[in-house]
Amino acid sequence: MNSPLISRLRLSVLDQSVALAGRAQNESIRETLALAQWCEALGYHRFWVSxxxxxxxxxxxxxxxxMAAIAARTSRIRIGSAGVMLPHYAPLKVAEQFRVLDALAPGRIDLGVGRAPGSDFRTAQLLNPDTNASAHFPQQVMALQAWTLEGESGGPGLPPGHPGHGVHAYPHGPTAPAIWMLGSSDYGAELAAHLGLPYAFAYFITEGQGAAQALALYRSGFRASPALAEPLATLCVWALAADTEAEARHLFKSRERFRMDRNTGRLGPLLPPDEAARPYSPAEQAQLDQLRANALVGSGAQVADGLRRLAAAHGVDELVVITWAHDPAARRRSYELLAREFDLG
Incomplete structure (x- = not known):
């Protein structure tokens, strides 16, 4: 799709509470709370957590x-999950949790759901011993839709004959959580289209591979639902801005090291950029060169230009930005620079 540049691109945030070398893991959770408040003040539209x-x-x-802690510390920004890995849980319990969240922050809650485990196979089994749980994902999403839309928000609940008929997810209120389908393949796009849900493609996971096809399938197959009359899609993208391109490239070394280590099954806290270098094999160096060439890393103006072009290429008017940096101040500065470039405030 060769669209003109989006004149008014809306920006949102996905934060993953990344562990940082040399710091306690619980600090990362508190940093997420601080970042949510910072991004609300900057004018970002949504703040999602994984x-x-x-x-x-x-x-x-x-x-x-x-999300409950973020709701207590903010007043405007939408708050969401990106996402709840639904096969681990009973849809009724998820609906209840998000109904409570909507009571705490009325009209500001996004319920993003995904099918992936968000873990290794062994951990997934400990969360839910049913090894075939993901096969029931469409039925889980439909039950979740019914329970989140019932009551004052206008939904009829589950139909007669369903085991959940007559069972309700409380509390009810005049607003309801907005369910989003998350995915990085055609499966989520087609299911979102069939159920009439908004769709977020995890561009940062695939480095963009499959994004155009997934969005095309979503738009062509979309069926209107009580919650959504027309297709609504976004891309979750990784980006890092700094005051200069050289500084941004230096900060990016932490992410580079994580990506190279992840490919070999080595996971750990994010290293500071000064400690991130290690010898790379020729194959790794080729992968690293490609990562650097495609990364949205640079000055605020450079990254903003890349984001606008990406949004135009895929016909979306909102992007959800993920930023990793070992220094929390550098991460906050990145979001500040982009907010300035897009005049979010």
Whole structure:
């Protein structure tokens, strides 16, 4: 899709509570809270948090708890999960949790759901011993839709014959959580289209591979639902801005090291850029060169230009930006520079 540059691009945030070398992991959770307040003040539209389990790099394991704390510290920004890994849980319990969150922050809650485990196979089994749980994902999402939309927000609940008929997810109120489908493949795009849900493609996971096809499938197959009349899609992208390109490239060394180590199964806290270098094999160096060439890393103006072009290429008017940096101040500065470039305030 060759679209003109989006004149007014809306920016949001996905934070993963990344563990930092030399710091206690619980500091990363508190840093997420501080970042949410910072991004609200800067004018960002949404602030999403992720769910991972037994992951030594990404320590945000309970998005619904973190969202409650963010709700208590903010007043405007939308707050969401990106996402709840639904096969681990009973949809009724998830609906109840997010109904409570909506009561705490009415009209500001996004319930992003995904099918991936957010963990290794063994950890996933400990969360839910049913090894076939992901096969029931479409039915889980439909039950979640019914329970989150029932009551004052206008939904009829689950139909007669369903085991959940007559069972309600409380508390009800005039607003309801907005369910988003998250994915990095065609599966999530097609399911989101079929159920009439907004769709977020994890561009940062695939380095963009499959994004155009997934969005095309989503738009062509979209069926209107009570919650959404027309397709609504976004991309979750990784980006890092600094006052100069040289500074941004230096800060990016932490992410580079993580990506190269992850490819060999080595996971740990994010290293400071001055300690991130290690010898790379020729194959790793080729991967690293490609990562550097494609990365949205540079000055605020450079990164903003890349984001606008990416949004135009995929026909979206909102991007969700993920930024890792070992220094929390550098991460806050990155979001500040982008907010300035897009005049978010």
């Amino acid at each position: 769910e991972h389990h037994s992951h030594p790099t990404i320590v945000g394991s309970a998005p619904e708890v973190l």
